Amino acid sequence: MTSIRKRSWNAPDGSEKTAWLVDYRDQAGKRRAKSFARKKDAEAWLVGAAWQVSQGVHTPDSASVTVKKAAELWIEKAEAEDRERSTVKQYKELERLHISPLIGSVKLSRLTMPMVEQYRDDLIATRSRAMAGKAVRALSMVLAEAQRRGLVAQNVAKGVKVVRQGREKAKIEIPTKQELKALLTAATDDEKPLIMTAILTGLRSSELRGLRWADVNLKKATISVSQRADQWGEIGPPKSAAGFRTVPISPALVTVLKAWKLRCPNSTLDLVFPTTTGTPQLHQNMLRRKFIPLQVRAGVTRPKLDAKDKPVMDQEGQPVLTGRYGFHALRHAAASGWIAQRIDLKRLQIWIGHENIQLTIDTYGHLIVDAGGDADLIAAAGAEILEM
Incomplete structure (x- = not known):
């Protein structure tokens, strides 16, 4: 009644x-x-x-929880399921910086799709589109978990999306051949094995930092990925099944690794690229102490920017230089080198460690250009049509 x-x-x-x-x-x-x-x-x-x-x-208002509380429950579930430490960290940052400040006080029972649409618009106005997209997807995940718990009737964020225009999508940056040669030339004897392995195998930073000598077969000239070191230096399995893979290596890299194995720091974890004390390297330390200084020595630089995207100046009024690339750029260099040798897409997907072929195409499809092959295909197709 x-x-x-x-x-x-x-x-x-x-x-x-x-x-x-x-x-x-x-x-x-x-x-x-x-x-x-x-x-x-x-x-x-x-x-x-x-x-x-x-x-x-x-769900009546009196029995409903706020978006902030629902987000906390979502994070608790991720922790209980032993999700990656970096994943939980990202969830906490999304809740603390992008969800709770804008919509956290709203009760789930009062949350509507128009309110979520406004939340999206507020994000776009104050954050990058990439971050806005992550925050909206996170809110949808929060509501999905709340729905599973019976705290809300429906997920009103499910159909809300942040559309990124093609021109806004970040384009991968690939070092030129000259820049790669400059890096290898400027690298010290202790830096060269790591940099050369990254350039020629496409392994991620975490995979290189967790690589074991047991997974390096110098006779067969292969490197297998079976574990990784996260940003805190903790060893664990690759993030996905596609991360487990074997990549062939060149004779030149075999020679460098053979010499490196003789002088590599001892590691109880059998690491190929450990710290001087044998522990896993931290990603940020590897960047700050090795890769960025290496780029500066090699002349592969750009002006360092402050929080307002303005060049940082030294005491003499000259721009402070920093490395032009992030470490991930070496992974792209490996992929571009393979593509230049006309590797097939399936091999590229497996060697680079992508979960599906579509991700490989989306990332590197623009590099797969074969003008001569295209001309031959068009000529053959035209001849076939005209003969009909």
Whole structure:
């Protein structure tokens, strides 16, 4: 039994107040009430609530939690499932910086798709589109978990997306052959094995830092990836099944690694590129202490920018230079080198460690250009059509 009735009362200052009270029972038969300033708002709300009750998915305001609380439950679930430490860290940052400040105080029972659309617009106005997209997807994951727990009837963020135009999509940066040669020339004897391995195998930073000598077969000229070191130096398996792979290596790299094995620091973990004390390198340390200084010595640089994207100047008023590339650029260099040798897409996908061929095409498809081959295909197709 449901009803809408007008309620009047006197406020502390003596003025008369009125509200429209919706009286109804939820799917468990418990009596509930909700008030509105206008009758038409009460009637509109009751239509939706009645349908939710009939479907057994209604969540009254008094039993609802806020978006912030739902996000905390989402993070707790990730921690309980022993998700990657970096993944949990990212979830916490998304909640703390991009979800709770903008929409965290809203109760799930009152959250609507238009409110999520406004949340998306607010993100786009104050963050990059890439970050806005991550935050909207995170909110959808939060609501999906809340729905699983029975805390909300539906995921109103499911259909909300941040569309990135083609011109906004980040393009991969690939060092030129001259830059790669400059890096190898400027590298010290202790730096060269790591840099050369990265350039010629396409292994990720975490995979290189977790690489074991047991996975380097110098006789067969292959490197197998079976583990990785995360950003805190903890050893674990690759993030996905595609991460487990074997990559062939060139004779030149075999020679460099043979010499490196003789002088490599001892490591109880059997690491190929450990610290001087034998422990896994940290990614940030590898960048700050090795890769960035190496780029500066090699002349592969760009001006260092401050928080406002303005060049940082030294005491003499000259721009401070930093490395032009992130370490991931060496992975792209390996892929571009393989593509230049006309490697087939399946090998490229396997060697680079992508989960699916579409990701490989999306990342490197623009490099796969064969003008001569295209001309031959067009000529053959034209001849076939004209003979019909």
